[in-house]
Amino acid sequence: MRRSIATVSLSGTLEEKLRAAAAAGFDGVEIFENDLVASPLPPRDVRATAADLGLGIDLYQPFRDFEGVGDAQLERNLRRAEAKFALMLELGTDTMLVCSNASQAALGDDARAAEQLHRLAEAASPYGVRIAYEALAWGGRVDDYRHAWRIVSEADHPSLGVCLDSFHILSKGDDPSAIRAIPGEKIFFLQLADAPYMAMDLLQWSRHYRCFPGQGGFDLTAFTRHVLEAGYTGPLSLEVFNDVFRASDPHRTAADALRSLSVLEDALGRERAAERAPGEPGADGARPRASLTRLPDPPADTGFAFVEVAAEGSGAESVRAVLGALGFAHTSDHRSKPVQLWSRGDARLLLSSTDPRLGHTWSGDAAVTAVGAEVADPDRAAQRADLLLAPTLPRRRDPAESRLNAVAAPDGTAVFFCADGRDREWLDDFSAAAVRDPHPGGDTAVTAIDHVGLFQPFDQFDEASLFYRSVLGLEPDASLEVAAPDGLVRSRALSSGGGLRIALNVSVLGRGSRADAAGGAQHIAFACDDVFAAAEAMRAAGVAPLTIPDNYYEDLAARTDLAPAVRERMRENGILYDRAGTGEFFHFYTPMLDNRLFFEAVQRTGGYTGYGAANAAIRMAAHRAERTR
Amino acid sequence: MRRSIATVSLSGTLEEKLRAAAAAGFDGVEIFENDLVASPLPPRDVRATAADLGLGIDLYQPFRDFEGVGDAQLERNLRRAEAKFALMLELGTDTMLVCSNASQAALGDDARAAEQLHRLAEAASPYGVRIAYEALAWGGRVDDYRHAWRIVSEADHPSLGVCLDSFHILSKGDDPSAIRAIPGEKIFFLQLADAPYMAMDLLQWSRHYRCFPGQGGFDLTAFTRHVLEAGYTGPLSLEVFNDVFRASDPHRTAADALRSLSVLEDALGRERAAERAPGEPGADGARPRASLTRLPDPPADTGFAFVEVAAEGSGAESVRAVLGALGFAHTSDHRSKPVQLWSRGDARLLLSSTDPRLGHTWSGDAAVTAVGAEVADPDRAAQRADLLLAPTLPRRRDPAESRLNAVAAPDGTAVFFCADGRDREWLDDFSAAAVRDPHPGGDTAVTAIDHVGLFQPFDQFDEASLFYRSVLGLEPDASLEVAAPDGLVRSRALSSGGGLRIALNVSVLGRGSRADAAGGAQHIAFACDDVFAAAEAMRAAGVAPLTIPDNYYEDLAARTDLAPAVRERMRENGILYDRAGTGEFFHFYTPMLDNRLFFEAVQRTGGYTGYGAANAAIRMAAHRAERTR
Incomplete structure (x- = not known):
């Protein structure tokens, strides 16, 4: 038309x-x-x-x-x-x-x-x-x-x-x-x-x-x-x-x-x-029909292949330290690029010293630079993205390496289309070396990537929502607002049936250093079977979770029937709580690493599908308190 | 209380x-x-x-x-x-x-x-x-x-x-x-x-x-x-x-x-x-009465004493050229400061090469730096402003000069309190020298300052409105929105019974260079008896008014019954038109001088009390077109 x-x-x-x-x-x-x-x-x-x-x-x-x-x-x-x-x-x-x-x-x-x-x-x-x-x-x-x-x-x-x-x-x-x-x-x-x-x-x-x-x-x-x-x-x-x-x-x-x-x-x-029934002609004959341009099928049930973080120097050090404490191991290296694969269960994090979009050495604070999405047909996904005007990213590679198509999301994050299934061809680009670093975390820890949180440029919030919806086949939730200490932050999550979840955040006023500082952070949340054990293992490995105020736990005591022993264990580990219907959500955060990146560990029970939005303001205030301490 | x-x-x-x-x-x-x-x-x-x-x-x-x-x-x-x-x-x-x-x-x-x-x-x-x-x-x-x-x-x-x-x-x-x-x-x-x-x-x-x-x-x-x-x-x-x-x-x-x-x-x-009737006690005895803290009386019927513009080099040159073309004369100089008084009728404009707030030499684009308000009792006005937490500006002066109290408005504009009446003590600080520059403009031109338009920092829009209302006794109009080519601009005018009018403008989103460029300008509007004559005199003196598109006059022909000869004269002179009830408003603008300052000449008839807001989008687009020509 x-x-x-x-x-x-x-x-x-x-x-x-x-x-x-x-x-x-x-x-x-x-x-x-x-x-x-x-x-x-x-x-x-x-x-x-x-x-x-x-x-x-x-x-x-x-x-x-x-x-x-x-x-x-x-x-x-x-x-x-x-x-x-x-x-x-x-x-x-x-x-x-x-x-x-x-x-x-x-x-x-x-x-x-x-x-x-x-x-x-x-x-x-x-x-x-x-x-x-x-x-x-x-x-x-x-x-x-x-x-x-x-x-x-x-x-x-x-x-x-x-x-x-x-x-x-x-x-x-x-x-x-x-x-x-x-x-x-x-x-x-x-x-x-x-x-x-x-x-x-x-x-x-x-x-x-x-x-x-x-x-x-x-x-x-x-x-x-x-x-x-x-x-x-x-x-x-x-x-x-x-x-x-x-x-x-x-x-x-x-x-x-x-x-x-x-x-x-x-x-x-x-x-x-x-x-249309098979074999039936297209038009019903009675009224004119507009011709409709079709795109290749959208990806369905998209999952996380990996999330890539670029960091340098002490920033990279702190990311490695926290990943180790969360039970991740540095399992292999990319054959031709300075990229380390850190993994734990089905959670795979690439730690790179280059920018995957521009190819050059990364300088600046640690940041999420790419999301690898597992899709049934990477070529079809890339073709669809191209027809949807997503900018294609050039990908320099050695002839022997797997072909990975990538496009740029509106905020610049690279989105890679990776084949799903057991083979994970893209992993062939990584040496099958033995585990390099032992992981000091216990066994009952991270199982997968639960979601990624990306702060968006003010102008690109609606654009990003449509991008992920149309290019990756994600379904958006309703927007909600969080009161950060320095202003309101709008948040909208999108998710697939296959476990890929992206939370987009934006400053409601979208201007000024205070508005940015309030919520400009990015994060990667890992799913856990036992978030209490994960927090305790992380602490045992020398990484303290983000400090949550005692006042939070006093309020929790007043408004929930969580057992005192559970609340006490939560307080010790900085674990927060949300409830929706029969679902429960327990989660903790790491301190801010290198200014704008942090990790989260989450445990969902009883069909909880949210992101603990009720606690987001507490998290933002706590990260801000860290800076002023 | x-x-x-x-x-x-x-x-x-x-x-x-x-x-x-x-x-x-x-x-x-x-x-x-x-x-x-x-x-x-x-x-x-x-x-x-x-x-x-x-x-x-x-x-x-x-x-x-x-x-x-x-x-x-x-x-x-x-x-x-x-x-x-x-x-x-x-x-x-x-x-x-x-x-x-x-x-x-x-x-x-x-x-x-x-x-x-x-x-x-x-x-x-x-x-x-x-x-x-x-x-x-x-x-x-x-x-x-x-x-x-x-x-x-x-x-x-x-x-x-x-x-x-x-x-x-x-x-x-x-x-x-x-x-x-x-x-x-x-x-x-x-x-x-x-x-x-x-x-x-x-x-x-x-x-x-x-x-x-x-x-x-x-x-x-x-x-x-x-x-x-x-x-x-x-x-x-x-x-x-x-x-x-x-x-x-x-x-x-x-x-x-x-x-x-x-x-x-x-x-x-x-x-x-x-x-309270005179001599009657304060309390009625039946119910307790809260004690109420009083301020000195607010100024009433405030008028413009002057508006001050700071400029340097070619910026100052262009301001002088346009003032001259509008019939202003450089009538005197300040006794101790590098400030020229330009006047025409009751319109007085101070052209300074220093910043009245900081005292040092002005550098940067020409800008409105001060508004002189004529009030009945300058000391009382200053005392009231002080109790209203308006920052007092230090005013270096020679002992022989008049005492002028000034406070800073939320956007930093200096507000001076000047005695009204015939004496205008502050004018004594200016040498009674003869007219320095002849004014080429005709006789039927500017009579007074009509209003000043000040673009506000995003955070200070409501604050500024309350400041002018409480410190100068102005009454605010309702806010309205104007669609500039690069975004919406919110505008709110405040006025006194004595002819002091200030229009505050702010970008609705308040961020980014585009939003600022769209409407970040300041302007001074002069009242005229005959705006057509003023425009023609200005043109005759070599200054062309801001070019208004022919499309505007075509639209005016379609929607008004202005006589063709009038419309033609308007088109030649870039004059715009508004109507409200029985009131009419004819006005024209100068081109942008030195990036962010322009002048306007206005003629109000039939009790028109607005500011030609219907034409503001045309003006913004025309100033923008100037930049890209």
């Missing part, structure tokens, strides 16, 4: 917006009127610039407060419209979005509205312009797409149809299935936007918090399916008002936007394929 | 919060439970630290979801409460806030709630603890202060009273006057918070957007008056959940917070004094 984006979704001047949309691969744009009015480019030059870039102009929008007015106002509104039709001729676009009158003073008389829209369509015809009438969620008289369609039906003019906008329908919890009752050829335009669920005034929510499909909470696949089944074959167009995107690099936002449409089309195509 | 602040209102560790509250001059704090639980300080040490700092601990809060529960849960809740009472003994605080059960599963049985709260109060008594019961605005069964008071009345226990929180009452638009019906001695605690009006879920609004009294839209003076007239004599305590304050310097926030209470007490004291 044709893919478009409204200029209001991108930052910059109109020309910069056009360039970014074209660079990402969009077919067309909606011109947001304010962007044109503020532009030094005359409409004819905008048309030429767009054409040079290979972009069509699919919509001019919005035209406000037209219908449901008195006769004198109607004449003024028609005059205003004529000026815009003339402009659209120069702009080379044939569809104008007319949104329902937002004024409470609008007249609630459908016959009048229909008659007035008929007049507008009649006035538009000589210019070759079509009118797409849209029900705003906060419309004064018309705020429901069925109502808009009734008025359009009644007006009965070939140049008049409806525009559907997912936000205006889904934000109100409205049922989109009646869209199927609208003839596809009368759906003149389709605008798509997702949004996180928020208890907020519709207008404010719409103007500040829209996001791209797959980044929020709406079911855009189901919504779009209704529109396609109505027979709509026009563009899929994104209209996203978002405070962050307005202030971010438009090229990056445009790529993110296009990715969201690729994922949406792919999901729709999969549904359609699944519906 | 005693002044307190909840630790949740400030950023940092518990100890840092206590230090900041003490440094600002608070008498006490509310300990927010999460702050204590995350602190390494045992309760006894918290008490000792607070005592050393001269702070009392006035409240422990919150205790949640206590009442309206089944019998088994009640026993668990009482056990939890007992642990907290023991903790409060160590902490040395005698009042616990119990907020109404927020669960929808709470039992809606007032008799049961009263009985359970009675049991809680009975359990609290041996510890010397009082229970202050508060209706949360989103309480499951109890969400109204009258309802909470009915339950407390029914429970009838000497250790049980109510806590009133302005947010929970005013956010719902509730009438606070029934507070007077509650006996003052049963109001155990008073929490104050303001908030901007927002159409938002109450819980989200409360957790993220509260602010200090005078910074939002609530009438805290009226609210607090009801509480005092009920006979409340306890602390005025601030409980403010705010994303920005959570991430800002706590010392600064605490000073801002204390300022808000000083202003509130002063306003209440003024009301009380005004009520």
Whole structure:
């Protein structure tokens, strides 16, 4: 299907917006009127610039407060419209979005509205312009797409149809299935936007918090399916008002936007394929069908192959010391690169002195630089990632070494696609040397990597969520907020059925050293059979867990029925506790290593699926207290 | 009255919060439970630290979801409460806030709630603890202060009273006057918070957007008056959940917070004094009266004495060139400092090559460094500012020169208090030399300074609003948002009856170079009798106004009935237009001078009181286009 984006979704001047949309691969744009009015480019030059870039102009929008007015106002509104039709001729676009009158003073008389829209369509015809009438969620008289369609039906003019906008329908919890009752050829335009669920005034929510499909909470696949089944074959167009995107690099936002449409089309195509009985022809014949571009299958049940940490000097020393104390052994070395494999059970950590993305020697604080994801078909995963505009990372390797595809996540973390199953081809690149360092930790310790926590650049939080969802097939949880000593941190976890879990964190205000210092850390959490034993073994090996205040345990005594002996053992080992339903979660942290990296050990029981978010503020305060001690 | 602040209102560790509250001059704090639980300080040490700092601990809060529960849960809740009472003994605080059960599963049985709260109060008594019961605005069964008071009345226990929180009452638009019906001695605690009006879920609004009294839209003076007239004599305590304050310097926030209470007490004291007939005694005898600290009278009808710009080299040259073209003349020089006075009508601009705040030579882009405010009594204004914790600026001067008091606004702008009236003593410091430079502008040009626009550091937007309101006696307008090419800008204007107007702008996200570049500019707007003539004179003098796109004038033609000849004259001169009711506003801008300073000329007719906000996005895009040309 044709893919478009409204200029209001991108930052910059109109020309910069056009360039970014074209660079990402969009077919067309909606011109947001304010962007044109503020532009030094005359409409004819905008048309030429767009054409040079290979972009069509699919919509001019919005035209406000037209219908449901008195006769004198109607004449003024028609005059205003004529000026815009003339402009659209120069702009080379044939569809104008007319949104329902937002004024409470609008007249609630459908016959009048229909008659007035008929007049507008009649006035538009000589210019070759079509009118797409849209029900705003906060419309004064018309705020429901069925109502808009009734008025359009009644007006009965070939140049008049409806525009559907997912936000205006889904934000109100409205049922989109009646869209199927609208003839596809009368759906003149389709605008798509997702949004996180928020208890907020519709207008404010719409103007500040829209996001791209797959980044929020709406079911855009189901919504779009209704529109396609109505027979709509026009563009899929994104209209996203978002405070962050307005202030971010438009090229990056445009790529993110296009990715969201690729994922949406792919999901729709999969549904359609699944519906079809074998041997049956694709189309039902009754209504036109939009063609849907498909992607290679997404990875499923992705697991951790490894997590890579780059460190140097004393930072690397402290990582090694803590891994040893957690029962990890330095089991082998990479054949050609300065990378050590440390492992314990199914937890594999690569400790490197180079940056896997740039190849050069690592300098700076220890940091997570790569996540190895075990997938059924690494080549297919890489191909899918490429079609989703994930930047491919060059991977220098010796001919004898295994081929590992890697792409860069939005925060720069390298994501490697590794074959799952027993062979683990990538491990062949490591010498089968005997265990180099003994592991002083006991036997009942780490079994696997449970999750990775990555602090995100402010601008890339939604982008990262969509990236991991679409590239690795992870499912996101709802976002939540944690009060760090220096500001709020937003956190959103994504997980696969195969045990790969990534928690993304971002400063809610996203600025200033204090906001960064509060939560800028990264961490790797290891799953344990017995987290108490793991903590005690680590302590015995000389590494103290992060000190948790006694006040925490006093509070735990007041609000839980944990046995005093258990609480005492927790206090001795800095172990924290969470509960959800029948599930329990016990976990402890290491001190901060080399400024921004720490480890966590966790034990899940009774089907606990969270991350101990209730304790995150305690952890952040404790890590901060370490720094000021 | 005693002044307190909840630790949740400030950023940092518990100890840092206590230090900041003490440094600002608070008498006490509310300990927010999460702050204590995350602190390494045992309760006894918290008490000792607070005592050393001269702070009392006035409240422990919150205790949640206590009442309206089944019998088994009640026993668990009482056990939890007992642990907290023991903790409060160590902490040395005698009042616990119990907020109404927020669960929808709470039992809606007032008799049961009263009985359970009675049991809680009975359990609290041996510890010397009082229970202050508060209706949360989103309480499951109890969400109204009258309802909470009915339950407390029914429970009838000497250790049980109510806590009133302005947010929970005013956010719902509730009438606070029934507070007077509650006996003052049963109001155990008073929490104050303001908030901007927002159409938002109450819980989200409360957790993220509260602010200090005078910074939002609530009438805290009226609210607090009801509480005092009920006979409340306890602390005025601030409980403010705010994303920005959570991430800002706590010392600064605490000073801002204390300022808000000083202003509130002063306003209440003024009301009380005004009520009193001459010679009548202060108290009515029936109920106890809290004593209210008064400040010197606030300035009224403040006007502009001058605005000072510091510039060097080519920056200073370009400022002089544009001032000349706007009809300003360099009329005199300061006797002892490198400061030129440029004037035209009642518009006076000081052009300095030093920083008035630091005294040293200015280096950097041209910038507004000072605002001279004409007030009736400069000494009184300075004294009031001092009591409002405004930092006093040292002012080196020769003995023969006039004494000018100055304080620093939150963004660092120096605010001078100048005597109004005809004499303008401060002008005596300038030589009465003849006009140095002729002014090429025509006669019908600038008459006065209309307003100053100052871009604010992100953390200081609310603080600045309260500063100008309380120190200069300005009245704030509502905030509005402007879509700059690189992100949203929030704008809030404040004005006096005497013609002093300041527009404060801030980036909505407040971070990154793009966000700053979008709107980081400062400007000085001059009032004109005939803005067309002013623009033409400026052009004739060789300075072109900021280029406004033709598209703007096309849009104006479509949506207004301005005569074509007028529109054409506007287009030639880059003049923009706004309308509100019968008022009209014509204005033009200069290009950006020296990166971040520009001038504006405005003409108001028909009682127009705005600032042409509808055109601000056009202006920002045009200034940005200049840079990329």
